[in-house]
Amino acid sequence: GAGVSQTPSNKVTEKGKYVELRCDPISGHTALYWYRQSLGQGPEFLIYFQGTGAADDSGLPNDRFFAVRPEGSVSTLKIQRTERGDSAVYLCASSFSGGTYGYTFGSGTRLTVV
Amino acid sequence: AQSVTQLDSQVPVFEEAPVELRCNYSSSVSVYLFWYVQYPNQGLQLLLKYLSGSTLVKGINGFEAEFNKSQTSFHLRKPSVHISDTAEYFCAVIYNQGGKLIFGQGTELSVKP
Numbered sequence: 001g002a003g004v005s006q007t008p009s010n011k012v013t014e015k016g017k018y019v020e021l022r023c024d025p026i027s028g029h030t031a032l033y034w035y036r037q038s039l040g041q042g043p044e045f046l047i048y049f050q051g052t053g054a055a056d057d058s059g060l061p062n063d064r065f066f067a068v069r070p071e072g073s074v075s076t077l078k079i080q081r082t083e084r085g086d087s088a089v090y091l092c093a094s095s096f097s098g099g100t101y102g103y104t105f106g107s108g109t110r111l112t113v114v
Numbered sequence: 115a116q117s118v119t120q121l122d123s124q125v126p127v128f129e130e131a132p133v134e135l136r137c138n139y140s141s142s143v144s145v146y147l148f149w150y151v152q153y154p155n156q157g158l159q160l161l162l163k164y165l166s167g168s169t170l171v172k173g174i175n176g177f178e179a180e181f182n183k184s185q186t187s188f189h190l191r192k193p194s195v196h197i198s199d200t201a202e203y204f205c206a207v208i209y210n211q212g213g214k215l216i217f218g219q220g221t222e223l224s225v226k227p
Contacts, residue, residue: 031213042118042204042217043158056214091158099213100146100165105158 002026004106006092012112013082021077021109025094031055032075033103034067035091043091049075050097082113116140116209120218128226129197135190135221137205146208147188148215149179153201161203164188175199200225 005024013019025032031050035043045059049069060066064082069075079086089110093103121136139145149161162173169181179190188205205218 033214035217040220042120042206042219043215045214045216048214050213056212059214093158098211099208099215100163100211102148102160102163103158103215104160105150107157 004092004094004104006090006106006109008109009107010110010112012114015082015084015113017082019079019082019111021079021090021092021111023075023077023092023094023106025073025075025092026104027073028096029094029104030072030097031095031099032069033093033095033099034075034077035093037089037091037108039088046077079111082111084113087111087113116142116207116216118205118207118216118218120203120205120221122221123219124222124224126224126226127195130194132193133191133195133199133223135203135205135223137188137190137218139186139188139205139207140209141186142209144210146211147179147181148206148208149173149177149188149190150204150206150217151201152204152220158204161190195223195225197225197227199223 007022034046037043047057052072064080067077089108091108093105095103119138147164150158164171164181172178202220206215
């Protein structure tokens, strides 16, 4: 597609529920990244895929967070047993391999846990 | 630890004045450096990047940045700002060709008439 698409744009969920956030990267971009941005903060790295495999998942805060990219294109970030502290904007980005030409970011999914 | 420090959380400036937004990074063998801009209610947009070569990098909207290896800095400058430059600016670094961008905390630039 023309840009990185994230759905939904907004998600409100109750504490303890499970959520899935979807990212559709730019066609041909082999690398895909998930970030979390809290109010007034810079984006915080979560996980990075090269193709289908997670090249670096060191930013996932705990085992409630999981991400997949089964066919090397669309990715889903999954959060189990959501907590109020998970409320943030979740950003997805894609790039050619290595990211040195810069990432293209999506508009994000604003997750609110009530 | 690999980190990025943006020294000013907020920078107020009058229209047509020059501005410098400061960024320092952790010393490393190899770094790729970026500045991103985030306008209100919009996504992150790449302003400019340094990969190698000339240490002075020019980007979009009249911005430029200078890579200073000895001071581990990558400050962003613009000689004359406009109201439309009001936004959040993020410095970011890829360390040792590791692929992932590490962001600073951001600097809110507020341009006043």
